[in-house]
Amino acid sequence: MTEDKIKNLIQRADKAAGGIAPVEVNVSAIRRRAGRKNIINFIAPLSAAAVLMVALSILTVMFRTTEPTQEERKIALLESKIKQLQTRTDAALSLIQEVLKDEQKQHQLDELRAQLASIPDPLEDVRQQVDKTAFILVYEADRLYNELNQTDSAVENYNRVIRLFPENRWAKVARQRLSEIEKRKTDQTI
Amino acid sequence: MAEKIDDELLVEKFRRGNKSAFERIVKQYSADVAALANRLLGWPGDVEDVTQDIFLAAFVGLKNFRCECSLKSWLFTITINKCRTNRYKRWLRMRRFSQEINKVSLSSDSEEKHMDTDEFRHVRRAVAALPARYREPVVLRYLQEISTDEISRILGITRNTLNVRLSRARKLLKEDLAELIEL
Numbered sequence: 001m002t003e004d005k006i007k008n009l010i011q012r013a014d015k016a017a018g019g020i021a022p023v024e025v026n027v028s029a030i031r032r033r034a035g036r037k038n039i040i041n042f043i044a045p046l047s048a049a050a051v052l053m054v055a056l057s058i059l060t061v062m063f064r065t066t067e068p069t070q071e072e073r074k075i076a077l078l079e080s081k082i083k084q085l086q087t088r089t090d091a092a093l094s095l096i097q098e099v100l101k102d103e104q105k106q107h108q109l110d111e112l113r114a115q116l117a118s119i120p121d122p123l124e125d126v127r128q129q130v131d132k133t134a135f136i137l138v139y140e141a142d143r144l145y146n147e148l149n150q151t152d153s154a155v156e157n158y159n160r161v162i163r164l165f166p167e168n169r170w171a172k173v174a175r176q177r178l179s180e181i182e183k184r185k186t187d188q189t190i
Numbered sequence: 191m192a193e194k195i196d197d198e199l200l201v202e203k204f205r206r207g208n209k210s211a212f213e214r215i216v217k218q219y220s221a222d223v224a225a226l227a228n229r230l231l232g233w234p235g236d237v238e239d240v241t242q243d244i245f246l247a248a249f250v251g252l253k254n255f256r257c258e259c260s261l262k263s264w265l266f267t268i269t270i271n272k273c274r275t276n277r278y279k280r281w282l283r284m285r286r287f288s289q290e291i292n293k294v295s296l297s298s299d300s301e302e303k304h305m306d307t308d309e310f311r312h313v314r315r316a317v318a319a320l321p322a323r324y325r326e327p328v329v330l331r332y333l334q335e336i337s338t339d340e341i342s343r344i345l346g347i348t349r350n351t352l353n354v355r356l357s358r359a360r361k362l363l364k365e366d367l368a369e370l371i372e373l
Contacts, residue, residue, distance in 0.1 A: 006332070006371065007332045009367065009371065010317060010332050010333060011333065013314045016307065016310040020224055020236075020237060021236065023220050023237065025216045025242060025245050026242065027212060030242065
């Protein structure tokens with residue numbers, strides 16, 4: 001009931017207000033405005049994007065020129081640590097290379113020493129030859145004196161051994177034989 | 191149904207670039223749109239600028255109109271949105287310049303022109319003073335006499351919400367127009 005009353009009242013008030021002046025909608029103006037709106041709608045996002053890009057680039061430059069962020073600081077710290085590690089690694093590598101070269105040299109030296117050690121000593125050879133010659137001379141002299149009774153020849157041989165190889169052990173033997181021959185000679189004369 | 195088919199044909203013609211299609215739409219609906227705008231804006235009498243804006247919005251958006259509702263309902267939705275914007279702008283202006291308040295409250299100039307009675311002016315002021323969420327259903331239901339289903343589609347609200355808003359609007363009007371209703 002109340003709804004009808006209200007409805008009725010509103011409708012009457014509306015009618016009492018009278019109609020509106022006939023509305024002239026200018027279609028060509030609408031078309032022009034729509035065209036402008038289309039252009040604005042096309043340009044506005046592009047301009048906004050351009051402004052945003054410029055603002056972002058300015059901000060980026062500003063941030064770069066001002067204090068670095070915490071992230072950037074961390075990155076810089078890490079980079080310096082990496083550089084330090086690289087230099088340390090390079091130093092260690094060069095040290096290892098030097099040690100390896102030294103070891104190689106030492107190894108070559110050892111090999112040469114071993115080769116040198118394997119080569120027979122020529123002096124020893126000569127010494128043996130000398131010893132042998134001295135022995136043969138002493139042996140010959142012993143034979144001349146004991147078996148052939150050629151005392152003079154034997155004494156000459158003993159003296160030759162003493163003269164030629166004075167340091168040799170057979171020279172000592174030759175001296176001993178000569179002293180024995182000398183002693184026998186003195187014994188026979190007595 | 192025939193109206194809807196006509197609408198669809200007009201929209202299709204508009205999409206294909208037929209210039210006369212939009213003129214036909216304007217001719218067909220401008221009076222209804224203007225009347226609704228006039229009521230929603232509080233009977234100012236002069237709604238030519240708002241109507242022009244409404245049809246500009248329609249011109250721009252018509253390519254995307256999907257014919258899910260009638261063209262009239264779609265135009266009414268635009269009208270409601272434009273009127274909300276218009277009222278908001280007017281409210282901002284009023285707030286800024288206090289003199290404007292008197293002018294607007296005298297939207298009266300036009301009323302006097304129509305030899306209006308004080309009672310009816312009071313009724314219109316009561317309707318215009320309602321919050322938008324109550325005023326719009328009232329205008330659409332009691333003055334435009336649109337079905338509740340159509341109104342809920344235009345305003346984008348459920349039928350229940352619409353009924354609740356209508357009921358609250360009636361309650362507010364009943365309080366404001368108590369003397370006139372009892373007469």
